[in-house]
Amino acid sequence: MPSTQPEEDHGPRAVRVTPTRGVSARPAGQDREFTVEARSQGRLILRRFLRHKLAVASLVVFVAVVLFAFAGATLWHYSYDQLTPDISAPPSLRHPFGTDSTGIDLMAMVMRGTQRSLEIALFVALAATCVGTVYGAIAGYYRGVSDTLMMRFVDLVLTFPTIAVAAILGAQVGTSAGSWFFIGIILAALTWPIVARVVRGSVLSLREKEFIEAARALGARDRRIIFGHLVPNVMGPVIVSVTILVAAAILSETGLSFIGFGVRPPDTSLGLLVSQAQTAVSTRPWLFYFPGAFIILIVLSINFIGDGLRDAFDPTQTRVRS
């Protein structure tokens, strides 16, 4: 098959033929002329997401926060563990967020803390999603006794109070250098059942669809059906639940660090910063407000992004805009 097609004009109704291979993106304008639906599902979802103004604004904010934390830290001339001569300085041009009682620049600390908080949250999201998706897909696909047993275990894990368990386990791990990583693992271990439940619910209805039966009739093995057909089709609800998980993980990490079981000095996190500032609320309020504001900014923006994604994935949102 040739990689390009001669463009011929065959009167007013003729459409140019787009090549099958080689070019993956096809010119949209030509398709639009003839069918309203000539768009990939991904583009439809993107389009619906872009319609959700608050979600788009939140995405911008979130990306800005990520850039600020990771790119900003490399550019900013102070580091989070570097002492400066300015002790307990209020916000100024030199120190936009002020400094703490040891003279460390708060903006550098907030950058570092945001990095840690985001790292933990994203790790939790990733780990919980992978484990929960596989677990839920298997339970939903096989049903029966295995499903019953697997889901009872999920129920059991969900009864654990996250903060309490994390606090106890976190204390066991101690002050090792990679402690943020352990907090991530603990939070992930306690939150994957949420994803598992979402996935199992979707898989239960998906497995009755004819395309699953079609795959079985083709002789596909279970592994192929689960990972080739079921998992890709539950990504919508999974992504939505992940945004909730990320927000929850950031709050959990904050809570843990606040009560002293999370990230420990000399490293820092947003929760730890807030906790360290609790005595200074009245005297040096900037120490409290800046990290606090970042927590709210991150959690809110992720929640709104989640809202937008949920609407974008919801097939009932397709047609009529009232």
Place this chain on the structure above:
Amino acid sequence: MTSIDHDATPGSPDALRPILSVQDLVVHFPVRGRGLLGRTTGTVHAVCDVSFEIYPGETLGLVGESGCGKSTTSRAVLGLRRATSGQVLFEDQDLANLPPDRMRRLRRQMQIVFQDPMASLDPRLTVYEIIAEPLRIHGVHKEDRHQYVAELMRTVGLNSEHGNRYPHEFSGGQRQRIGIARALALEPKLLVLDEPVSALDVSIQAGVVNLLDDLQRRLGLAYLFVAHDLSVVRHVADRVAVMYLGRIVETGECEELFANPAHPYTQALISAIPIPDPRKERERRRIVVSGEMPSPTDPPSGCRFRTRCPMFADRLDDAQQARCRQETPELAERGQGHPVACHFAEAVPVL
């Protein structure tokens, strides 16, 4: 397009042996109560003592109304549903005793086309990926996969350049063609067509019916055509088996069965189908059956159709009715030219 043609000339010895033979197939489902272990509270008698054969290159129409067990039969034929008893022999191999690996290989020989073309195509895959999936699963056509898929698309009347599109971009008829292309990919000998045109608009279903007809001629395929619409079946089938509540009540050559239906249910079914011709339609005599199909969890004793049978209600005396209640009528030749499962079968031209 020679590469997907089969060597199934009508004169070959294969034509004499049935490609599929179903013998005394019984499929029961347990009805489970709720709870962790769920006690069995009843049994759905979905398919009862169904036997039929399909020969290479021919179409058997399996017709009946919803809940008659025709879909369950088709799934059992494909080994997608376990038979409670009885045998499904594909080219003399019993599906029930086949180890999983042999079964997977056997799947290349028999494929299915589903009713709802949208539901049977994975919305996340492109058309190319959908049609190539069976090739990938069975590891065939590795080198010429692109050409082969393009060829399959052309075979079913699709533009081969649309392989990178998604199912939702196609019309209903085109989606069904994608499903047919996927089913043809492994060069099967038998296609199970489960209501393949019921979800399509008439102007489009006609093209798909013609396509199936052409493919059969060209590739020598055998079809098990499952449908509720007798008028479609009349157009595609060589032989017809009519199912009611899990049993075949009448079977025969298509022309013969439509000309001289002998089972009261077949007669009612044929006479209930409207004909798009106002004069004929208004002059027709209707054989009306009362009520609806009883639940397959508790089928009537004896003849399963007797609860709705106009003959049972109006024309049989007490002794005859007792026979219908007590004795299950065998599917047998009773002088009507084809097998029928009614003690008092009587061929009546309905059309």
Place this chain on the structure above:
Amino acid sequence: MSTAATTGEEVLVVEDLTVSFPTDDGLVQAVRGVSYRLREREILGIVGESGSGKSVTSMAIMGLLPRSARITGSIRFRGQELVGLRESGLNKLRGSKIAMIFQDPMTSLNPVHTVGYQVAEAILAHNDVSKAQARRRAVELLDTVGVPNAGQRVDSYPYELSGGVRQRVVIAIAMANKPDVIIADEPTTALDVTVQAQVLDALRTAQQETGAAMVLITHDLGVVAGQADRVLVMYAGKPVEIGDVEDIYYRPRMPYTLGLLGSVPRLDASRSQRLLPILGSPPSLVNLPAGCPFTPRCPIAQDRCEREEPPLVTVTSHPHRAACHFSQDLAGVRPHDLFTSTSADARTEDHPGRPSAGEPTGEGDLP
């Protein structure tokens, strides 16, 4: 055909009705100018494929469209304009003067009430009778439409009944207040054929008992052939042919009608007679190009068809009208004169969802 089609007072007059919905992709013009007059006791069959606008038209009459729908034109019930009428005004008509029967009886029945209660409720809503009287009347109605053991079934809940009985309950509710118009939207599509025959009988009974005119919307040409006095064929939101049932079936003058008749598998025709599909698929109702919407699928289309949408004009006798530039040339033409028994998907293969003229066939791109 019955004389009702030509005599009798007009109960429902629809004039140049258009309905459009704003969507992401633009304005969907679901109905693009439907006009018809329904006389007393007449049965008008509306046929068309999915997306032809046949159901939307009826929803507009019943005032059941979502708020986003933009409706223009006129719908008059016995002289009263319904377009723009307030909910309260519509409620007085709905269920009493105009009744509707939907495809799925489960959606029109309330699952938490007995069917007897629901029939009685319909009676009580528009009549000043006692509850006992309403119940008695409910049993009577259920009996009329052929619900077996109506006296007992009256206390059943919808889920306890089979689909056919449920649809008969809906018909009983529809006839409860002796409506002047019954709109039946695919009333038998969800049912098995033997049950369909029963429900069509019930519908016939309801229409005769109440003396109502009926609009029967269906995609099944067989059902219309047996029931309707007049037939309206819709395509892409517009009527393309209207006439007495015999005109439409025996003397069609619009290629689409001919195509429909040629593509239906008929019980009175056998395998040797190949079906005649209409190539391509119906157009999208967003940004519909100028000209006759059937052009890309039409075997006799000419340049003129791409430019000019033909109006619905009288063919021969007064009630038979068709929307085709060449309807005069189609006298005596049968489906097989126009359509071929191909198995192709489109006349030429160029684009999913929409055929077009003059494209190279798929063979051209072989290496």
